[in-house]
Amino acid sequence: MSVGLVLVAHSVMLADGTAELARQMAPDVELRCAAGDPDGGLGTSLTRVQDALSAALRVVDDVVVLADLGSAVLTVESALELDPELPSRVRLVSAPFVEGAVAAAVTAQQGAGLDAVAESARAAVLSIGPEPVLQLVEAPGAGTADSPAVVRTRASGEAIPLPGPSSSGGADEVTATVPVRNPLGLHARPAAVVARAVADLGVPVTIDGADATSVLQLMSLGTSAGDVVTITARGPEAEAAVAVVVGLVQGGFGEL
Amino acid sequence: MTVLDVAWAERWMQTAATDVRAARDELTELDRRVGDGDHGVNMDRGLSAVVERLDDPALPPRETVGQVLRLAATTLMSTVGGAAGPLYGTALLRASKVTDRPDLSASGVVSMMEAAVEGIVARGHASVGEKTMVDAWQPAAEAAERAEDAEDVADVLRAAAEAAAAGAEATVPLVATKGRASYLAERSAGTQDPGARSSAIILAAAVTAAEGRDA
Numbered sequence: 212m213s214v215g216l217v218l219v220a221h222s223v224m225l226a227d228g229t230a231e232l233a234r235q236m237a238p239d240v241e242l243r244c245a246a247g248d249p250d251g252g253l254g255t256s257l258t259r260v261q262d263a264l265s266a267a268l269r270v271v272d273d274v275v276v277l278a279d280l281g282s283a284v285l286t287v288e289s290a291l292e293l294d295p296e297l298p299s300r301v302r303l304v305s306a307p308f309v310e311g312a313v314a315a316a317v318t319a320q321q322g323a324g325l326d327a328v329a330e331s332a333r334a335a336v337l338s339i340g341p342e343p344v345l346q347l348v349e350a351p352g353a354g355t356a357d358s359p360a361v362v363r364t365r366a367s368g369e370a371i372p373l374p375g376p377s378s379s380g381g382a383d384e385v386t387a388t389v390p391v392r393n394p395l396g397l398h399a400r401p402a403a404v405v406a407r408a409v410a411d412l413g414v415p416v417t418i419d420g421a422d423a424t425s426v427l428q429l430m431s432l433g434t435s436a437g438d439v440v441t442i443t444a445r446g447p448e449a450e451a452a453v454a455v456v457v458g459l460v461q462g463g464f465g466e467l
Numbered sequence: 468m469t470v471l472d473v474a475w476a477e478r479w480m481q482t483a484a485t486d487v488r489a490a491r492d493e494l495t496e497l498d499r500r501v502g503d504g505d506h507g508v509n510m511d512r513g514l515s516a517v518v519e520r521l522d523d524p525a526l527p528p529r530e531t532v533g534q535v536l537r538l539a540a541t542t543l544m545s546t547v548g549g550a551a552g553p554l555y556g557t558a559l560l561r562a563s564k565v566t567d568r569p570d571l572s573a574s575g576v577v578s579m580m581e582a583a584v585e586g587i588v589a590r591g592h593a594s595v596g597e598k599t600m601v602d603a604w605q606p607a608a609e610a611a612e613r614a615e616d617a618e619d620v621a622d623v624l625r626a627a628a629e630a631a632a633a634g635a636e637a638t639v640p641l642v643a644t645k646g647r648a649s650y651l652a653e654r655s656a657g658t659q660d661p662g663a664r665s666s667a668i669i670l671a672a673a674v675t676a677a678e679g680r681d682a
Contacts, residue, residue: 248548249546288553289590
């Protein structure tokens with residue numbers, strides 16, 4: 212069960228740049244670009260789309276396609292209409308081009324199936340949506356001297372209580388709080404490092420309520436240097452999983 | 468009596484290529500105002516490629532109208548950049564599926580027009596009044612239906628082409644809500660939709676090609 216990506220864009224530079232971003236976080240994913248018109252100028256080409264799809268489908272089971280502007284979508288739909296074999300293995304998703312490509316690539320890198328990869332691309336619109344996924348509110352009494360007293364709530368307003376300063380938890384739940392040291396916080400590269408590590412562990416972990424295997428959810432936390440994050444895991448491997456993530460955060464995700 | 472056979476279908480594509488080339492600068496200027504300015508060049512390139520393939524002795528001769536339209540459809544899809552390639556390509560591809568016969572009757576022309584409109588609507592998700600190709604093709608298909616009882620099949624085509632021209636003209640005051648022109652919103656009013664204009668030219672070419680047989 213492997214899923215590849217085809218990026219269909221009017222501009223070769225746009226597709227190549229987006230592929231570069233996605234590959235940084237998902238180096239092993241089959242990722243192809245079909246960009247530019249038949250002469251290489253701005254536009255899209257059915258032949259380029261067909262070639263990219265058939266090349267990708269020789270390597271992977273299924274392909275998720277992202278398109279940049281209306282006529283790129285039309286070109287992909289035409290390719291799907293012309294070849295009746297394609298629609299069962301190719302999914303054109305309604306997703307933001309750059310964010311969707313990154314999210315889909317990271318999900319595919321973790322070995323997810325077609326539905327999950329497509330869904331992660333679609334869900335990526337949350338990172339640029341009109342309503343922030345998470346917003347900061349003041350939490351009186353929480354936090355320590357060197358870490359801001361901040362708790363994050365979902366956009367709905369439902370509060371997530373800030374846990375104690377050290378490891379704690381219920382029967383099978385382990386929680387730790389730790390300040391982020393990186394100047395840029397949990398930006399794209401650290402988020403990808405965490406997402407891959409947690410996916411490899413196979414233990415459900417959340418950071419401030421965000422799914423730690425989702426780069427986009429982690430990035431949308433908007434964590435910056437000095438923010439205290441809450442890491443929570445469940446199950447028999449929870450303690451080890453929390454320790455791994457705490458180690459990554461304290462180690463500055465290898466950036467410091 | 469006019470016969471709309473394979474030779475007519477090929478003449479239609481050749482005439483469309485000639486007429487679109489003649490209108491290339493006009494189409495480009497319209498598209499420059501409401502889009503990305505490449506419609507004239509793109510359609511010229513695509514239809515020239517269709518003519519080249521029709522003239523290619525290595526390709527098997529076409530035996531049905533549908534085969535001509537299918538060849539045109541796949542060629543336009545792969546050579547016209549932008550939205551026009553998939554839209555015209557899908558229109559002709561759907562039309563080719565209902566015209567797989569040596570010549571078309573009046574009801575055959577009506578079916579062809581209806582299938583083409585369905586293809587454009589399916590691909591472009593547009594409806595009448597949104598300043599798109601649909602504003603030329605939809606009234607053209609309706610006019611063809613009304614003219615279905617005409618004695619001469621050329622009259623069915625003529626009714627469609629005249630309705631397409633009027634429909635294209637009627638896009639001038641409209642505000643675009645689909646495609647690249649929709650980004651301009653109110654500022655798209657005052658310019659004829661380039662896709663509707665090229666549609667009118669291509670449907671007029673179908674009439675010219677039919678009259679060529681009479682002459």
